[in-house]
Amino acid sequence: MMIPLKVGIVGYGKVGKIRHECINNNPHSEVIGICDIDENVLNNSSVVYYTDYNKLLDACPDMIFVCTYNRDIPKISIDAIARGIHVFSEKPPGRTLEDVKAIYDTAVENPGVKVKFGFNHRYHEVVIEAKSIVDSGRLGKVMWLRGIYGKAGGPGYDNGWRNNRDISGGGILIDQGIHMLDLFRYFSGEYDEVKSFINSSYWKVDVEDNVFAILRNSLIDQTAMIHSSATQWRHKFLLEIYMEKGYLEIDGILSSTQTYGRESLKIARCVFDEKGYPLPNPQETMTYYEDDNSWNDEISDFIDCIMHDKPISNGGIEDAVKTMDLVQRIYRDDESNMKAVHKERVGV
């Protein structure tokens, strides 16, 4: 029997605890140490704990999970990679493109080290099925995508670390909308043109609470439109993928809060008349998915890549760089408004 891979977890908040459970669920891994700056969160854990992540790295884990604030992700990841320790980090991979590029550079210098980021939406059953339909080509090529990902904020939203620019690097887009951007890339590739409108409509915070952006791949004339929102009073996840011969709509996503509705995939294939014109309102079928195995499957995939020395195919360092590049270009396209928001809120 194989000796389980030794795992360290840095950052033991809500997500760190979820990761811990998933690691425990995997027969090929075991947690040997946890690190958090807040000793109180570690009290109930039977695992060895640290308040300095370097001490955890000294314990020589095979891999670490970085579940910290965005600000701390690059340094911890880089230190671990430099020591030859595999890294699984939460998204976003830092606060800026420069952050993730620094991780990338270290990863390139250490090619034997696996680096993966928590773009777990790719592991949802609904996304896997949609991807297999898109890749099969049976509905033709993708023409456009339209995505809405929004939440209501909730109690204490304005005081949370996610809205402290120094810690997070941005607002709702970098926190949640980044998943939708990752899925855009997953389903259709890269975008060379970006137009955006960035608003701070409601929350008194120094980061955006709404982002509208249109992305275009001018080479193949493919467009994607995102609305990322922290004022979506009823939580919503909707991704429409329109192809030449039909369409898919992913509505709802199973999450730990269970507030984004049932996870469903609507599929329709166009019917064409004898002259080849598409008839409106084709038949639709809706598939509902009851189980969210995305967290476990994502970790299993990572462990499998380590054990069998496979390249990271989902959420690897290249994906992280390209998705963060998209985030940064969306922010920059409406930079004047971003600065105005920042100045108004913080007075600088």
Next chain:
Amino acid sequence: MKSVVFLDDMKESDIRPENTYNEYKQLLIKDIKKYFPDPSLLIRVGCPGCSDKNSKFVSNKMGFDYRACNKCNSLYVSPRPSEEGLRSFYKNSSSGQYQRKVFLRNTLESRSVKVSSYRIQWIMGLVEEYLPDAEIFLDYASRNPALLKQLNGADIFKYIKTFVPEFYEQDDLLPGNIEIIDNTNVIKNSIDVFAAFEVVERVFDPGRLFDNAYAACRKNGLLIMTSTTSSGFEYQVLGECSPNLIAPDRLNLISLEALIKQIENSGFEVIEMSTPGRLDVEIVKKTYEKNPDMPLDPLWKYIFSYRDKNALHFLQEYLQQFQLSSHVRIAAIKK
């Protein structure tokens, strides 16, 4: 596990035009008297869903006793004709011939649009996701030439085979390049996709059907099936009053729970269980309108009397979403 909902409307007349269906039922009544005249020759069976022997009498329909299983709530005919008797009945009876030559032919077009096209999409999706290298499809006596015709045109499989030739041997609707087989022993461990559409309800022994499917499929092969279930709205509400509770076409209306268990016991892992039926509400409403004095919960009477078709559409969609329609479809993978 995932489940599917069909969002488009379908009318019962799309697949069962009233006049033709009534004619078919009249022929059935005559044929049953002719082919199964002696009740003492019928065979007493336990529940086809769970094998339990305890059941209660529900109703005698067309000369056959329907019973409800005390354990799994399946509805079934017992005593029933033998396997040979059924085979001869389907092949030679005037109702069987009428079904093939008139009934199915008259609805070929609408069945293609309302039924078969969905099944083709389903098969395509499953193959793409689970068996991209699939080559051999077996249709286990579905009695649906429209499906085989469309499947043939969809170019998914290299070989399409169909079992139980009596349904097709004289039928010019069957595409010529489809192989007809009359013995499942020759196909052991070779089938990629084993389809049993509307078969479970009319075979003598559904458990054996699933065992045969398991033996026929190769490792990771797929069993896909549709059936009528006693767990759905039509039978839960109408019970014996359902106009579709007819033998021997519906010998076994197995409950969802028993069906899943039976498939799993045969060695499959169920990957999808849906009830994408679109007719329950219409059938219950029509039955009530024809027999206003029938026993029916006041809630349904109220809904049928005072709510419009939009409400009925959403009621049917609700039944689909929560696996409460009487038409079930299941996909399972051979482990």
